[in-house]
Amino acid sequence: MPQDFKNRPSALYFDSHMHTPLCQHATGTPLEMARAALDAGLAGITFTDHMPMPAWYDAPWRMRRDQLDHYVSSVREAQSAFASRLEVRLGLEADFHPGTEHWIEEVLSAHEWDYVIGSVHYIGAWGFDNPEFQDEYERRDPGALYRSYYALIEGAARSGLFDAIGHLDLPKKFGLRAPEDGPALAALDVIAARGLALDFNTAGWRKVVGEAYPSPELTYQAVARGIPFVLGSDAHSPEEVGYRLGDARQLLLEEGARVVTFKARILQEEDSEAQRG
Ligand SMILES: [Zn+2]
Ligand SMILES: [Zn+2]
Numbered sequence: 035m036p037q038d039f040k041n042r043p044s045a046l047y048f049d050s051h052m053h054t055p056l057c058q059h060a061t062g063t064p065l066e067m068a069r070a071a072l073d074a075g076l077a078g079i080t081f082t083d084h085m086p087m088p089a090w091y092d093a094p095w096r097m098r099r100d101q102l103d104h105y106v107s108s109v110r111e112a113q114s115a116f117a118s119r120l121e122v123r124l125g126l127e128a129d130f131h132p133g134t135e136h137w138i139e140e141v142l143s144a145h146e147w148d149y150v151i152g153s154v155h156y157i158g159a160w161g162f163d164n165p166e167f168q169d170e171y172e173r174r175d176p177g178a179l180y181r182s183y184y185a186l187i188e189g190a191a192r193s194g195l196f197d198a199i200g201h202l203d204l205p206k207k208f209g210l211r212a213p214e215d216g217p218a219l220a221a222l223d224v225i226a227a228r229g230l231a232l233d234f235n236t237a238g239w240r241k242v243v244g245e246a247y248p249s250p251e252l253t254y255q256a257v258a259r260g261i262p263f264v265l266g267s268d269a270h271s272p273e274e275v276g277y278r279l280g281d282a283r284q285l286l287l288e289e290g291a292r293v294v295t296f297k298a299r300i301l302q303e304e305d306s307e308a309q310r311g
């Protein structure tokens with residue numbers, strides 16, 4: 035870690051989940067996001083923009099495959115511009131959607147990634163976290179909805195493609211809670227067995243549900259299974275960078291959780307300095 039972090043009174047942790055305008059629903063270039071992170075006193079950031087997917091899948095909400103090189107170079111640009119002041123890492127938030135595994139493999143092999151989040155945003159053809167399609171919740175049986183969702187999460191964990199699972203209990207976003215714990219706990223068992231981490235995602239504190247992902251109960255259950263956590267704001271604008279990560283980190287350490295980051299897709303424990311910070 036660069037020398038000049040040593041005497042800074044600010045936070046020494048990472049924000050490992052953020053987006054760029056390439057996904058078509060975020061503002062703030064990588065340079066602007068990095069500047070915001072520096073101002074927030076973070077030690078580092080990892081860009082995890084929405085991964086390109088086949089053209090038929092969720093196209094308006096992500097970069098195209100032919101924009102991937104531009105994404106990488108824009109993150110590299112921020113990396114060199116902030117070198118020695120802020121560590122900037124390169125990642126992706128991938129979508130797990132059965133049948134697209136080979137596509138994901140190809141994208142992951144195209145560059146050297148630091149961190150890859152596996153997220154489920156679709157149950158079948160329904161983009162269930164999109165506010166536009168929120169009324170679909172009224173037509174669904176909550177138990178069946180959550181069972182289908184966690185079956186997909188298990189598939190994501192078993193795929194071997196990802197370092198962490200994104201926003202674990204995402205279907206609660208608009209306020210609908212899981213009527214039973216079983217499916218989530220079974221998914222946590224698979225996540226633990228496959229050695230994945232969980233994205234502790236503070237965006238939930240900005241949504242209707244008013245609760246981070248995962249919930250306190252699922253956080254407790256994950257800690258009990260030895261699953262480590264990666265802090266992320268899921269920032270879609272510079273103002274959201276670092277959002278309540280101090281609260282999140284404190285809560286996790288009080289639970290006895292390990293807070294980690296990923297570099298070159300290898301898990302990094304927070305250094306001892308950060309533990310004190
Ligand atoms: Zn997004
Ligand atoms: Zn997401």
